[in-house]
Amino acid sequence: xxxxxxxxxxxxxxxxxxxxxxxxxxxxxxxxxxxxxxxxxxxxxxxxxxxxxxxxxxxxxxxxxxxxxxxxxxxxxxxxxxxxxxxxxxxxxxxxxxxxxxxxxxxxxxxxxxxxxxxxxxxxxxxxxxxxxxxxxxxxxxxxxxxxxxxxxxxxxxxxxxxxxxxxxxxxxxxxxxxxxxxxxxxxxxxxxxxxxxxxxxxxxxxxxxxxxxxxxxxxxxxxxxxxxxxxxxxxxxxxxxxxxxxxxxxxxxxxxxxxxxxxxxxxxxxxxxxxxxxxxxxx
Amino acid sequence: xxxxxxxxxxxxxxxxxxxxxxxxxxxxxxxxxxxxxxxxxxxxxxxxxxxxxxxxxxxxxxxxxxxxxxxxxxxxxxxxxxxxxxxxxxxxxxxxxxxxxxxxxxxxxxxxxxxxxxxxxxxxxxxxxx
Numbered sequence: 001x002x003x004x005x006x007x008x009x010x011x012x013x014x015x016x017x018x019x020x021x022x023x024x025x026x027x028x029x030x031x032x033x034x035x036x037x038x039x040x041x042x043x044x045x046x047x048x049x050x051x052x053x054x055x056x057x058x059x060x061x062x063x064x065x066x067x068x069x070x071x072x073x074x075x076x077x078x079x080x081x082x083x084x085x086x087x088x089x090x091x092x093x094x095x096x097x098x099x100x101x102x103x104x105x106x107x108x109x110x111x112x113x114x115x116x117x118x119x120x121x122x123x124x125x126x127x128x129x130x131x132x133x134x135x136x137x138x139x140x141x142x143x144x145x146x147x148x149x150x151x152x153x154x155x156x157x158x159x160x161x162x163x164x165x166x167x168x169x170x171x172x173x174x175x176x177x178x179x180x181x182x183x184x185x186x187x188x189x190x191x192x193x194x195x196x197x198x199x200x201x202x203x204x205x206x207x208x209x210x211x212x213x214x215x216x217x218x219x220x221x222x223x224x225x226x227x228x229x230x231x232x233x234x235x236x237x238x239x240x241x242x243x244x245x246x247x248x249x250x251x252x253x254x255x256x257x258x259x260x261x262x263x264x265x266x267x268x269x270x271x272x273x274x275x276x277x278x279x280x281x282x283x284x
Numbered sequence: 285x286x287x288x289x290x291x292x293x294x295x296x297x298x299x300x301x302x303x304x305x306x307x308x309x310x311x312x313x314x315x316x317x318x319x320x321x322x323x324x325x326x327x328x329x330x331x332x333x334x335x336x337x338x339x340x341x342x343x344x345x346x347x348x349x350x351x352x353x354x355x356x357x358x359x360x361x362x363x364x365x366x367x368x369x370x371x372x373x374x375x376x377x378x379x380x381x382x383x384x385x386x387x388x389x390x391x392x393x394x395x396x397x398x399x400x401x402x403x404x405x406x407x408x409x410x411x412x413x414x
Contacts, residue, residue, distance in 0.1 A: 014376070060363045064315045065308055085318045085370040156363055158290075158300040197400075199362035200353060202295030203380035204391060206399025231289045235406055239296050240362075268395040270377045 002100065002177045002184035006047065007250040007258070008040075009218065009277040010133060012056060012191045014125040015270035017089055020132050033274055036264025037133045040278060043262065044134050044145075049187040051097045051147045053104075053173060055249045056126035056191045057155045059084070062118070069116035070161050071169065073108070074123075074150035075101045082122035090140045091128050097147040100180055104149065107176035113169055123150060130191045133276075155192065155243050159230055163248045167226035170252020177253075190250030192243025194265075194275035195236075205238040206273050211265060214244060215277055219260045222251045240272075255281045294411040299361040307359020313337040313347070314364035317371045326371070352383050 019030045061082045063069065079094040108115050127150055132138070135145055151173075154160060161169075170188070177186050194214065197205040214237075217225040226248045233242040264276040290298045297303065304311075313334065316322045326333040334344055346354040350372065355365045369379045381391035394400060404410050 060311075060315050060361075060367075061318065065304060065311045065364070083319060085323075085367045087320075156299065156361065157304050158298050195399075197296065198366075198376055198380060200295050200297055200356050200383055201385070202293070202400065202405055203384050204394055204400040205402065205405060206395075207402040208398075210402070229289075234290050234296070234298060235293050236402060239293075239298060267398050270375075271380055271395060271399075273399070 002051075002180040002182055002186055004174055004177055004186050004188055004253050005049070005281055006187050007254045007279045008130070008134065008187060008189045009247045009250060009275065009279075010130050010189065010191055011193055011269070011272060011274045011276065012126045012129040013269045013272045013274060014084070014129065016274070017125050017129040017132055020137055021090055032266050033269050034133075036266060036274070036276060039262050040134055040264075040276065041136055043278060047187075048185065049146050050184045051100060051149060051186045052189055053149045053151065053177070053186060053253070054127055054130065054189045054191070055151045055153060055246045056130065056189075057243060057246065058152045059124050059126055060156060061124035062121045062152065068154050068157050069152070070154045071113065072116040072118050072121075072152040073101065073105050074118050074121055074152070075105055076119050076121055079121055079123040079127070079150060081128055082124050084124050089125065089128050091132060092138055092140055092142055092144050094123055094127065094131070094144060094148045094150070096149055097184075100177070100182070100184070101149045103180050104173065104176040107179060108172055111172045111175060113172050118152075121150070121152075126191060130189055151249070153246050153249070155245065160242050160245050162230070163226040163228055163245050166245050166248035167222065167252035170249040170254075173249065174253040188250045188253045190247035192246050193237070193241055194244060194273040195238050195241045196272035197238030198240050198271055202238070204271060206267050207236055207238070208265070208267065208273065210236045211273055211275055215263060215265070215275060218247060218251055218277065219258060219279060222248070222256075226252070251279070254279055255283070257282055292408050294405060294408045297356050303359050303361070305359070307343075307361065309337045309339040310343045310347070310355065310358065310360050311364040313339065314360065314367045317367045323371050352379060356383075
């Protein structure tokens with residue numbers, strides 16, 4: 001039986017990908033960002049996931065304003081890194097566990113989560129930067145160490161799905177994965193955030209107290225945290241901070257009680273507070 | 285829709301369905317610049333390229349003037365307008381430097397020092413008293 005062993009929360013700042021792709025991660029500006037992922041890279045190399053269910057948002061790459069699905073599940077065999085306006089990232093093509101993805105799609109709809117199913121899709125930095133920070137530099141001619149099932153969540157056009165909806169979706173994703181007969185070690189990633197605002201006159205907003213509260217409650221009071229209204233994210237964590245709703249999908253898929261095995265927080269990476277957490281299920 | 289609880293956040297546009305409707309062709313123009321083949325055509329003749337997108341005259345002139353804040357006021361969204369900026373060689377951080385009126389260096393300095401504090405930046409009323 002497939003099982004979910006751990007969850008990873010992490011920011012997906014595009015400039016982090018650029019720093020890795022241009023080999024400047026040792027510069028004083030970037031060094032503290034990457035230092036916080038040293039533990040994580042060892043951890044994931046030891047834990048060896050077979051599949052990562054990766055929750056992220058597309059930044060108007062696969063979806064422009066003409067089509068805005070709230071939840072879009074990647075069911076294609078593979079996903080190519082997209083040109084986001086400065087050329088595609090030099091990272092491997094992302095390969096899917098297509099049978100598991102199809103199973104999850106079917107299970108979720110019958111579980112009353114009405115997914116959009118993507119049989120062709122390019123992926124942007126929202127998906128590839130979390131893989132890069134967790135696995136390190138991987139040449140485009142090599143392969144990522146595991147298979148990836150992408151779930152793209154709309155957070156560009158207001159309203160994003162509520163925290164509660166995301167949390168409940170996480171529970172449904174877990175039911176789907178645990179009803180798949182193959183013996184698989186599955187991890188779930190929630191990405192985006194933390195506090196940041198990219199636009200207009202309040203750009204540059206960072207709120208470390210909010211971010212710390214979010215990380216604390218993610219472990220200790222996930223249900224309470226999932227009830228937070230959108231306006232609190234927008235006001236307290238910046239207009240783009242609302243991306244953090246995606247972390248609730250990850251949390252919902254884990255046990256009620258989890259072990260926090262790692263946390264990293266750093267300001268700034270470009271315009272953004274970088275946050276990262278690793279949560280393990282207790283009975284694995 | 286009159287009761288938008290997010291309208292009292294200062295210096296912020298929440299890109300909701302009303303803004304998305306107003307900015308549709310502007311944003312679709314911007315996102316077309318994601319691809320090199322389109323950037324080549326745009327850069328060879330901006331006016332002719334813009335003719336393909338039925339945006340308002342105000343939106344069109346804001347594009348030509350690269351008035352980054354006005355683009356947002358007219359329904360643009362940052363993930364779209366950033367593609368126009370990228371075409372001009374302006375990254376997200378430098379674009380923020382322009383939109384805040386701080387300039388690139390001062391903005392970068394602010395971020396290195398921990399970013400813009402939440403204190404005094406939660407409600408429009410706090411900015412009015414500045």
